[in-house]
Amino acid sequence: MSMKKSSLLFTLSFLFSAFVLQAQYTGPRLFLDVPSFYFHTPDAENTGNRLGAGLDVAMNVGTHWSVARLGLGTTFTFDPGAEDFDKTTLWGPHTYLEAGAGLYRTNGNQCAKNKQSAFTAIGKVGVRYDFNDKAVKRADGAEPEQLDFTLGVELGYFYIRDVFRNMDFVISGNYHTKSKAISANIGFKFFLNLRA
Numbered sequence: 001m002s003m004k005k006s007s008l009l010f011t012l013s014f015l016f017s018a019f020v021l022q023a024q025y026t027g028p029r030l031f032l033d034v035p036s037f038y039f040h041t042p043d044a045e046n047t048g049n050r051l052g053a054g055l056d057v058a059m060n061v062g063t064h065w066s067v068a069r070l071g072l073g074t075t076f077t078f079d080p081g082a083e084d085f086d087k088t089t090l091w092g093p094h095t096y097l098e099a100g101a102g103l104y105r106t107n108g109n110q111c112a113k114n115k116q117s118a119f120t121a122i123g124k125v126g127v128r129y130d131f132n133d134k135a136v137k138r139a140d141g142a143e144p145e146q147l148d149f150t151l152g153v154e155l156g157y158f159y160i161r162d163v164f165r166n167m168d169f170v171i172s173g174n175y176h177t178k179s180k181a182i183s184a185n186i187g188f189k190f191f192l193n194l195r196a
Contacts, residue, residue: 029105030194031060033071036170038187040075042092042137044173045182050137052077054092054185064106067122069098075135092135098126100154120156120168125149128176138179150174156189164193 036056041047056073072095079088102122129147130136136144152174158166168189175182 028061028063028195031062031105032192032194033058033060033189034192036071036073036187036189038170038185040077040183040185042075042077042135042183043181044184047184048081049079050077050090051080052090054187060191062104065101065104067098067100067104067124069096069100069126071096071098077135090135091132093131094128094135095131096126096128096150098124098150098152100124116160118158118160120154120170122154124152124154126152126174128174136179137181137183140180145178148179149177151177166191166193 034057036054036058038054038056040052040054042050052075054073054075056071058069058071058073060067060069062068074094075090075092077090077092078085082088100122101124102120104120104122105118106120127147127149130144131146133144133146136146136148138144152172154170154172156168156170158168160166168191169187170189171184171186173182173184
């Protein structure tokens with residue numbers, strides 16, 4: 001896929017998300033993930049070769065049916081089968097921009113009430129930049145690229161004990177279009193509902 005086509009697809013995806021956000025009569029909500037922490041593998045098809053954890057901070061603008069997200073974080077991974085553990089460790093600082101559509105923070109339009117369950121099930125597109133190219137996994141063995149486009153899914157669940165502060169259990173996976181690898185995360189997001 002050429003850079004021109006990729007940019008067009010990315011722009012159209014965000015325009016679609018903007019229209020969905022505008023169409024929500026209640027207005028978008030603002031969620032600040034501070035932080036997200038998760039177990040991570042950069043290549044789900046070869047999980048035994050590289051495992052680790054990650055930590056992100058992200059700002060989410062969302063409705064019940066869509067979300068746009070800007071985040072910054074890092075991963076720490078290692079090869080669990082290596083004899084010299086310290087020689088396989090990699091830090092992977094990164095930033096990302098995502099848009100998703102589906103069921104986001106939805107529970108029958110009652111997520112502004114305490115003692116309610118809520119869930120997330122969205123498809124998403126995005127762009128990701130890895131500051132450390134050594135932390136980028138390429139499934140085809142080619143030279144890694146720091147800028148990549150992603151297609152993914154995200155599933156989440158939380159129980160609303162406090163409308164303003166809460167924690168979300170999240171499973172997500174992304175297909176990296178240039179790296180041709182599938183990354184996977186499972187963990188928790190501590191978040192603030194800034195429009196509670």
